[in-house]
Amino acid sequence: MEDRKLTVRAVERALDILMCFTKAQELALTEISSQIGLHKSTVHRLMATLEERGFVIRDSRTDKYRLGMKIWELSTHLSHSDDPAVRLLPLMESLRDQLGETISLYLRDGAERIRIQAVQSNQAIRRVAQVGARLPLYVGASSKVLVAFASPAVQEELLLDPDWPETVDKKAYRRQLGDIRKRGYAISIEEREPGAVAVSVPIFDHQGRIAAALSLSGPVNRLSPDTLLQFAPVLKEAAREMGLMIS
Known part of the structure; x- marks a missing residue:
């Protein structure tokens, strides 16, 4: 039983390491160690295994790690038929073309929101929205939409x-x-974010539950409150x- 616990713990730690790369493309060993609260020697052993299996790559020049090709191989086998980030992309592009600003799609994950899709504005001065970014729920239009239309228990x-x-x-x-x-x-x-404004609305599923938040954002000097x-x-x-489409 103890061996099984240790094995599960190792898997959890490896997954925690991979999740660090949702916030940065490249990370040093000390940065990963600090983020997940493990000693560098432990992280080094885990990274060696992940590198051997192709899940991370170490740049010998900078001694930093980035995600490896195995992650890409796994993602190619994802089923996209029910993925809102894929299914809603054409409508998001149409909305961007109509309104001229950056359009984003967010899901709630625990106490954070994740930007799962974004269509950047074509204007020279624009707000660039990074897909995969995790943001807090206590601030921002999309955060408040995700909380406002959640169940009272979740709130x-x-x-x-x-x-x-x-x-x-x-x-x-x-x-x-x-x-x-x-x-x-x-x-x-x-x-x-200084200089940025946004308006966000809920997307409901067929049961009337909030499924995601749809947001438009851009620079404050172009998007007035009236706009x-x-x-x-x-x-x-x-x-x-x-x-x-997602119901």
Whole structure:
């Protein structure tokens, strides 16, 4: 039984290492060790195994690691028939062409949101949205949409999370969630990133549950609050169509 526990722990640690690469393309051994809270010698042994199996590659010049070809081989065998990032891409591109700004798609994963798809604006000055980025749920239009339309149990779990920042007023946040549910969309103006604004709407599945958040973002000097308000109904209609596609 003890050997089995050790084996499972090794798998968990290896997966934790791979998840570090959701935030960076290249990482040094010390950076990985710091992120997952393990001693460098332990991380080094795990990295050696992952490198041998082709899941990571070490650059001998910089002594940094990046994801290997085995990750790509696995991804090619994913079923895309139910993947919203794939199925909704044409509609997102159409929305980008219509409104001229960056369009993103987010899912909630625990106490974070993940950008699973993005279509960049074609304008010279634009906001570049990185696919795979993990962002906190306490700030930003898409975060608040994902929380506002989640079940009350999920909302309470998030708000009672010990990692929830003390600087975020929970009462004010709850009021914002109520307003978002009434309006059907959320707007953020330089909340998370200076110079950036966004408007976000929920995508519901056939059972009326929130499946994702659809967002438009761009520079604050081009997107005024009035412009964001004008875009909101367009996004809501696109989200309705997307909900039919993923139901």
